[in-house]
Amino acid sequence: MPYEVNWDLDSIFRGGSKSDQFSNHLNELEVYLHTIKESVASFSALPLIDDGAPIAELMNKIGETHIHLSQANSFVTCLLSQHSKDSDAVTLRGKIVSFESDFKIALSKLKVVLANIEQERWVSLIEAKELAHYKFILTDWRENTNTALSDDGQSLIADLTVDGYHSWGHFYNALISSMKVHIEVDGNEKQLSIGQAINLRSHPDEKVRKEAHHTLETVYEEKEEMFAKILNHIAGFRLQIYEHSGIENVLEIPLKENRITEKTMNAMWSVVKQYKDPFSNYLKRKAEMMGTPSMKAYNFWAPIINEIPKIQYDEAATLIIDHFSHFGNGLEMFAKHAFNEGWIEAEDHDNKSAFPFCASFPLTGESRIFMTFGGTFLNVLTLVHELGHAFHNYAMKSVDGLNKQYPMCIAETASTFAEMIIFDAALEKVQSKEEKLFLLDEKLKRSVMNFMNIHSRFLFEERFYEERKKGLVSSRRLNQLMNEAIQEAYHGSLDEPSTYSWVWTPHYYITQSPFYNFPYTFGYLFALGIFAKAKEKGKEFEKDYLNLLKDSGRMTVEDLVMKHLGEDITSTDFWEKGMEICVKDAEEFITLTS
Template identity: 65%
Template sequence: MEKISYSRVWDLDKVFIGGSKSSQFLEHMNRLVALVNILESSIKSLITPLSINEVIKVVPLIENIATIRLYLSQANSFITCLLAENPRDQEAATLRGKVAQEESRFEKELSKVKKIFTYTKEDVWESMLETEKLQEYRFILNEWRENADKNLSEAEINLISDLMVDGYHAWGHFYNNLVSSINVNIQINGKEENLSVGQAINLRSHHNEEVRKEAHYVLESIWKEKEELFSKIINNIAGFRIQVNNKRGIKSILEDPLKKNRMKEKTLNTMWTVISKYKQPFSSYLERKAEMIDGTGMKAYNFWAPAIKSNRVITFEEAATLITEYFSQFGSELEGFVRKAFYEGWIETEDRPNKSAISFCAGFPLTGESRVFMTFNGTLLNMLTLVHELGHAFHNHAMKSVNGLNKRYPLSIAETASTFSEMIIFDAAMKKANSREEKIFILDEKLKRSVMNFMNIHSRFLFEQRFYKERNEGIVSANRLNQLMEESINEAYAGSLEQPSIYSWVWTPHYYITQSPFYNFPYTFGYLFALGIYAKAKEKGKDFEKDYLKLLRDSGSMSVEELVMKHLGEDITSEEFWEKGMELCVKDAEEFIELTSS
């Protein structure tokens, strides 16, 4: 059989030729500027719709807004990719500033549109949404109307938008550049290696405990050295967010993230209530695994270690072959998609210094493509990270046929497709396992994800809640941030994790994503939601792929409660829904303990 070889470096020229010096990209930006200019002109003559006849003025406006969003998404994804592969690319940083300027102009105009819609009488509004041109955007337009900044004047909206570019979002970009610029010296097999933060973090799954331990403490010392600088970044991001919320009349720090995730607070509270009731089996799993590693409690630096020692290295080609094979067992469209991603250079995995530490998937809606970024160094964890990001890319693929504004789905659903893809891999690998040791190895990897979602993500949620409560009263010191992190970890892990990283608030990038406050609970929601979907998939076999695609395509045009009711027939404000997923995970923990009992 001919050996297949894939590029470890992605191909961005298929999107825009020439990287940060691309003339094609500049043409794209000129078109974007022109579209925003047209929007500005249209809004100057726009008045509150007073009758159904005025829908003729609204339709082209909505279509232009949808087009601008696609152009912005295309541009932002390209810049994100350039700065991930080379954080020192100054031309790309300059282009990012230009994109941010146009995005700010666009958001100002969009805020005006939303506000104008709030003044439309209810009967006129309902009649407009029943027209052929607008009825498919009913959910989005109602969302705009409901979430409009009614308490802000146009001048205040403009000021906030301007400040976001060079203040708020700039802090998030500064954080990413700072982390990417850090180099780490670590002893591996008697030799000192100079690594990026991403490469050092990858050592958490190294088979040698001494390497894991050294990487953990070297990183902790770096974070300690720079804690004051990072505390300034997180305090400034949070302070800006709090001030804007106050201006908008938003009293709860969770109100905005819940709206962005199209989720009721009751749904979120019910989910955490059920998770808190089921933590003991996962504490027992951590205790058993710790016994297997060194006979003591679970140290934070041993969490990602394999339960069964294995020196096996998975090459990128092997990972690609396995992923394609396992995805083919689910459905032909997923198989065909992932083949295309590997063959056409959509994936950047090269293990090298001076690249971003953060894995991600970037969507390019205008060209119907995605790009996946990570550092691959031969572990099963790397393969699962790759699968996770390919799940995001498949969601983008599913949305290709969806019109305009309905392409944008909330983060809570974004994490569903990625988790669902991981389930496919785990299930297929478990079926192929020929020994007790293999089953233990696979169950361990699966349970790590349960612990991450039910304990680690919970600790992030608790930390962020407590941090914002204190930040509301003033600056929170680095020392206090460490205390809050430690308290949150101990509570979320039910005391089952020893020597935790009190600097998790520093190296967890989600706290610094300015577009998405509380980017934690969407992971847990997506994880449990994916379990429910996967249970349906196992019942129906390959026939389920069509249903799965329909669910993904609906993800941008309804609330999460409506989506689950429509496609699964379940009420996610009830504990019964969440308990079904939790029980599946508990069975994994019980099976792990049973298999390792001898």
């Protein structure tokens, strides 16, 4: 059956950026925020807090406000991604950012009040039955709140984030979405968006891949000074906040936001560093098959076989639904609903944002997926990845507002798990050695991305922030740091890497989530561990998986994994289980191509 390649935003708020419905929603949101401010002020004025009921009532209000704010934010994000020059949407973005600032100020004041409750009273208070639902998040707020800053200091920081911080992230998105690339494809000169040009990395013709790679590098070079300014301003603001808050380790906040300990992250990276050779060998073997002594960066995403049929969007949808049905009925029905109800924007045209994403609309219990579908298997996997995020949102549908907020490392687990389902179902149906090699290659690309590319991002960002503490970092130095990180993370097995990875990797510019890199590697290895459990239990595992996702917003990740899988993720033994699967893939690829 034919599926729409354009999403339906009107079913959420009719009329786009001129929507009266959306204007009414923003008015409601303003009322919610006013109520929160008054409630927090009243709460702060109490001489003693020894009753859990009013705290629970306030937390319910905060949760509702968060849901309304998320709904508004997602809508405007979708509007700007489909048309970055929508001036009305830009104005709406400014209003929502202001609302977010007010919300954060109110939350900051509440957290300080909670942090200042004397310990004996707190121990009694937190055990109140009315607060059972919020025990984890309240404890987290209390333990991780900086009480050194005054209310005025908290308010000033929140205000400055509007124009002095988040606006740089929005400027980055607008800038890169407006950039055009002129490339010859299949004998025709084409004007493409950055997203369309990036899609050419999997084009079957090496000449096209190479031209796209070098043309993009030239385009980035032309604007490198502007991108360097944006990145320096984002990092500079973040470092000032850390300094005022007494934070010296730039990883402290990312780790807290991901609800994992440094011991867990170090255990994961330790295993990744230990197993570089199998993936370096895979890259070398693939390069040899393509007639080069080492893997050229522009050939990394190249298909392993010469004749790859184009996949139409309708075919992709049918394939995804069919493969999801092997895992469970819930995931299958969810995917059908997403395709049938216009949740996906997949049209291939040049006036679009460069980057795929999944936006959650918690008020209506929906999601929207944005991507550019160019007809390749890589596009299918991108779509599956975003559907995995959307399924996570679906699993959280019945969870209250504040406990819907799950860490990024678990978000990337859900998306990667969806990819694993597709790979496994496809590998079970292979009918030839050539087809198996194609699928193994696509799977191994993801291992390389998570164990080498993401590692290079982590190394780059860690070193960049250390240098940024001493002053502005030039574009020339950013290029050097990027190249050094890539050479180290890839063990020198990638030739002609993108010097400007720091420009086109959007995660460096996400102001809400610093160090958005290690969550991908975490999610990848964690998803492999979960998938091994799914293979053991069959379709009945879907219920367990949904329960794990549902719990992902109300406990640390260490506790989540122990509760649902009985595993200790601070140990390298846990991470080696997932790594063993990936190493076997690399060894099988070498054997099949010998």
